[in-house]
Amino acid sequence: MKVVSAIKRVPESIRNHFEQKYSQTEFIFCHGIEEAETYLSEADVFVTYGEDLNKERIQKAEHLKWIMVLSAGMDRMPFEEIEERGITVTNVRGIHARPMAEYAISMLLQVSRQAKTLIAQETKHQWDRTPVLNEINNRTMVLLGTGAIAQETARLAKAFHMKTIGVSKSGNAKPHLDETYTVEELKDVLPEADFVVAVLPSTEETRYLMNKSHFQMMKESSLFLNMGRGDLVSSTDLLEAIRNKEIAHAVLDVFEEEPLPQEHPFWEEENVTVTPHHSGISPHYVPRAFEVFDENLERYLKQEELVNLIDPKRGY
Amino acid sequence: MKVVSAIKRVPESIRNHFEQKYSQTEFIFCHGIEEAETYLSEADVFVTYGEDLNKERIQKAEHLKWIMVLSAGMDRMPFEEIEERGITVTNVRGIHARPMAEYAISMLLQVSRQAKTLIAQETKHQWDRTPVLNEINNRTMVLLGTGAIAQETARLAKAFHMKTIGVSKSGNAKPHLDETYTVEELKDVLPEADFVVAVLPSTEETRYLMNKSHFQMMKESSLFLNMGRGDLVSSTDLLEAIRNKEIAHAVLDVFEEEPLPQEHPFWEEENVTVTPHHSGISPHYVPRAFEVFDENLERYLKQEELVNLIDPKRGY
Structure with missing residues (x-):
């Protein structure tokens, strides 16, 4: 199984944690969507902030089964294509x-x-x-x-x-x-x-x-x-x-x-x-977001129900 | 029974509360020790911040059985005379x-x-x-x-x-x-x-x-x-x-x-x-201190053990 991440600057400690814990899974940590695009066609799981996906990219990602959105906002997700393909979407609701x-x-x-x-x-x-x-x-x-x-x-x-x-x-x-x-x-x-x-x-x-x-x-x-x-x-x-x-x-x-x-x-x-709209900004954001992914990946591999599931019909 | 208080500016709401709740008890709310001194000889209970008592005043207060100190500091209390006379002392420990x-x-x-x-x-x-x-x-x-x-x-x-x-x-x-x-x-x-x-x-x-x-x-x-x-x-x-x-x-x-x-x-x-040594200062200090007195007065009248008892030998 292949996990492709488009999240920029994922700390090494987090990468190592995932690679060691899930040794049967291949992780491709990319620096943004431009780099990740190359690997989309092989991805089973895609990790994103949710602002870089569109219809074309969903089509390209032909093996995609699960999109893990490391954000609470879902405004820019192409939900029509996601629903058609039956792709699972989860987010990090509550992280703020x-x-x-x-x-x-x-x-x-x-x-x-x-x-x-x-x-x-x-x-x-x-x-x-x-x-x-x-x-x-x-x-x-x-x-x-x-x-x-x-x-x-x-x-x-x-x-x-x-x-x-x-x-x-x-x-x-x-x-x-x-x-x-x-x-x-x-x-x-x-x-x-x-x-x-x-x-x-x-x-x-x-x-x-x-x-x-x-x-x-x-x-x-x-x-x-x-x-x-x-x-x-x-x-x-x-x-x-x-x-x-x-x-x-x-x-x-x-x-x-x-x-x-x-x-x-x-x-x-x-x-x-x-104050400059900073109440939700935290130096702990990325580690916390990957903790949610970690929990969900564990569930995914055990074929258990994921947390923070998004209904593509409603968009939340 | 007579309660003499030397606490300045006790809010009317607090005076009324005590006078109504304890209708068998006489309360004399004085504006400081100078005024209170006149009534000390009749006091069964004396309410003070603990900085205005000395040997002479304890002698003058010949009926005194209990001193309620609305403070946590006890440095200036004449404990020798208090112990000799067997007067009970309580304070508002924990109020800060x-x-x-x-x-x-x-x-x-x-x-x-x-x-x-x-x-x-x-x-x-x-x-x-x-x-x-x-x-x-x-x-x-x-x-x-x-x-x-x-x-x-x-x-x-x-x-x-x-x-x-x-x-x-x-x-x-x-x-x-x-x-x-x-x-x-x-x-x-x-x-x-x-x-x-x-x-x-x-x-x-x-x-x-x-x-x-x-x-x-x-x-x-x-x-x-x-x-x-x-x-x-x-x-x-x-x-x-x-x-x-x-x-x-x-x-x-x-x-x-x-x-x-x-x-x-x-x-x-x-x-x-x-910061200017203000961590313990609170606009709620006086009401809170009188709440402790209220609880203790209730116990006192029922002849129950008081809370925040001070050992005059140790001074705390």
Whole structure:
């Protein structure tokens, strides 16, 4: 059996691990699709970030039985051809959960404990114990979204003794969420929130889901953190809410336009913290992605059911 | 029965709570010891921060049976007179655990995720995703100290999937610590640490417990955080370790001299983060302290054993 990988710069330790563990399998680690293309026709398994496949390449890969996508996004996959050929697709769904949950907790701590003020004091050699360090424990977190990232964020929030409330399309119960509600019930739970953490994907239903009226019903002391999609709320509505002090602070990792334009008012607004859409970036990404592949390859060789199976009809 | 409190500015909600819950007990909430002194002779119970008592006042308080100290420090208590009179003493041991554990986690996240760099980028309206955001999960934390603060810090560290190792005089096992060792074994565990978190009190045995040789055996990537006492390590040794890159970063909340002098090199050192001995300060301090008193008062009236009893012979 042949595994062809188009992933660039796979660390030697990972290559060695696979070659030693699966000695009956041939691994061809290529530096990108251009190099991998030569071997596609022999591949039984193809490892990719999912952005380099098209109809022609699927046709060329005549022995292909399984595509392991080391990414969570599937937008550019040629699912029609994949379905016709009956090729199995799996991805690394949930891989962003740990870095994004750490992002959320670190930013809640940073804002609550006035890190910017304290760092400025340090620059001035100023020993000043007056800034109030609000604790995050015992607060209420409302999560917009209840998937893997929301659950991992809620799990950490529970360690800080928070109450966790999830809001999703279905409103179904999920691990680490004390309560769950449907999107229609959003306005019922927002007044309770100390922290609103948005991890919603961008769909027709979530675009501009939050508007002025939502911020108006939130606590004046509350914090809004968006690490989902930038089109959950309009910049104008959010800026108005901040300037009217309807909420205390917004932490934004995603924006309607990215990169956030140099002249955008968010950069200068005292009660807005801007980060450059990096909440999901992690130095552990590649090792973690190959761990999922490792588990699945083991299952594949034992003819067991794979994890993170994608339905080519739905694309997720 | 009469309870006299010398605690200044007790919120009305707390006064009301006690007056309503314990309607058979008379509460005299005074604004400091000067006012409280007038009532000491009638007090059965005295509530204090523990810094305002002396031999004369104990003599004056002829009915006193219990001193509730709303502090963890007991250095200024006249224990000889207290012991002679057989007065019960309790304190709020452990009250600093939550804010200090949050301090530790927030600073580990701040340093690991390069918050200073990102805040500087934000000031410059700079969208730059290159700073590496190291995660804190799956790391190894060595805690110097295994008391309430260390345990609460370790509990949060476990939520981040860390391995937690405690070092104490006895080396006894404690909750949330995967392994525990004696101080004599310190050098055996330091090479394993990604994070060394010091919460040791100042005693003869812990003064200058850490020196150059300890930093030399730590990982170059490791972080040292001291929120215990400033005399655990000499500033000179620590600065040398940082400048020689024997460790990657030091987060310091406590110092040999406090406030840290304006001209001290720690302020300017890139890989040292200075905070003004505030890890234990919390806006929730007074409510939490009165919660401990509440629990103990309930026990006292039922003639049950009190929590956080102090042995006047040992002073802790």
